Amino acid sequence: MTALPNRSQIRQTALEEAVLSPESTATVRATLPVVGAAIGEITTLFYGRMFADHPELERDLFNRGNQAAGEQPRALAGAIAAYATLLVEQPEVRPGAMLARIAHKHISLGITEDQYEIVHKYLFGAIVEVLGEAVTPGVAAAWDEVYWLMAGELIALEAKLYAEAGVAPGQTWQEMTVVARTRESRDAVSFTLRPADGGPAPAFRPGQYVSVAVRVADGARQIRQYSLSTAPGGAHWRITVKRVHGGGTPEGEVSTRLHDHVQAGDVLTVSRPAGDLTLAEGTEPLLLASAGIGCTPMIGMLHHLAVTGPERPVTVVHGDRSLADHAHAEQVQTLVRALPEAALHRWYEQPAQDGAAPADTGTRTGRVDLAQIEIPEGVRAYLCGPLPFMRAARAELLRRGVPAQAIHYEVFGPDLWLASGN
The missing domain is CATH 2.40.30.10 (Translation factors)
Incomplete structure (x- = not known):
């Protein structure tokens, strides 16, 4: 496999501004449809070969459940395809949110720079095996550059996050x-x-x-x-x-x-704590929308608001199978009542039994439907829950004029939103 001769230079470029060379830009643009169509097969083969040679990674680092379900390969494929597409089609746009989400996940796992070398070896071996003769030296060099630009950005972000936590890389x-x-x-x-x-x-x-x-x-x-x-x-x-x-x-x-x-x-x-779905300081109205166990980050936000910004307008939305399945239901209700400008809306798929319904008027039967509630102008929205719920919530917010940059989300596990192309 032909590799770029100066990876340290590529990583330094990533610290400043990741830009593909003109030659690689033309090659990646020309081959992106072929690589993109095969990326799922490539990542599946990559993980299989890497785990065969390094079983300790599957046992002790990677989530075996996500591997068994095929979610991790799909998430990796989506991230690589999204990053490469931005490099060639919108080089002025930095995929900050995508990379930040990955970097936070990596520091929570104790990922270190040397592990990018292992990933590179097996990923590019899989590319050659799947695409065969289509991987000329020029194609290999161009996609090698894409990989090390993405890896360089992630390594730089992760070094910064480790430093902010006051620990050495990997010592999380x-x-x-x-x-x-x-x-x-x-x-x-x-x-x-x-x-x-x-x-x-x-x-x-x-x-x-x-x-x-x-x-x-x-x-x-x-x-x-x-x-x-x-x-x-x-x-x-x-x-x-x-x-x-x-x-x-x-x-x-x-x-x-x-x-x-x-x-x-x-x-x-x-x-150490990680994650980029964090409450932004300010005075703009907030929408905290969750489903299932996705309520947990919202509870931390509500606690913080009760201390630092009790007058801030907050709309809290939650969906669950039933009241019995809603974790921290009473605590959420108590926190919302303590905030004078907060409103709580809940949807339960199963109707409450007689005498078991929450003591508020914002409870409905069915699944969350943001079309039924008022969305304040200038709102900043936070979403957490199953992917179908977040897709539906985001689509409704966009339909009602909320800017995409004002909608933030958290995914428990691999970010399959990237793999879906949304």
Whole structure:
């Protein structure tokens, strides 16, 4: 495989402004349809070969549930295709939100610069195998440049995030003691955490998450992300874990382990806070829209608003299967009532039983429909929940004139929004 001779120069360019060379721009533009059409096959082959040679990565770093479902290859394919398209079609536009989301996820996993070399080796091996003779030296060099520009931007962002956290690259993990365990709904349990060394809990921004690394039944270390569902600045953290029904299958193995085995007094391995779905300071109206366990980052935001901006207009929207499935339902209602300019709207797919309905008038039966509520002018929206919910919510907000840059979202797991082309 022909590689660009000066990757350090490419990385330095990425620190300043990632721009493809004219020669590579022409080559990537010409080959993007072919590579784009095959990128799903390429990424699937890439992961299979990399894990065959480095099984520890699949066991101890990557989410086996996402691999089994095919979500991680689709997310990687979407990110590469989106980045390459911007480089050749809109070089003046930086994919800041996309790269920031990836960088935050990487620091929550302890990713380091040397791992980009491993990814490059297997990714480009897969490109050659899938595309065959179409990968001339010129094509290889052009796509090599795309990869290292993207990797360079990510490495620079991640170095900055590690520095802001006050840790060396990769040194994101800390031991946290579980001081309380509380059932929050039929399928959700919260764990209150404090540093095992007795020190203060690191600061975080409202809306951020942490990774939790757990040894599962077969000895693998599996990592999952959970939003911090409490106010920033306290002595403790709190995460809320919804049980993923799947028993011992990869998609449910971590939540099952936490639900069935972790009690007060146990110690968990937890990352420093990460995530770019954070509440922007200001006075503009806010829309906090969630579904299912996506309510957790919104709770951190509501706690923060109660302390720092109680007069700020806030519209809180949530959808769930039923009241019994709505984690932190009473707490959300209490927080909204404490904010004089806040309104709460809830949708439950299953009608409430007699006497079990929440004591508010903003509760409806069915799925969330933002067309039924008033959207303030100048609103900044935050979305978190299943991808279909966020797609529908974003489409309605755009239809009603909310600018795309004012709509922010969080995805638990691989960002399949990129893979969908939206």
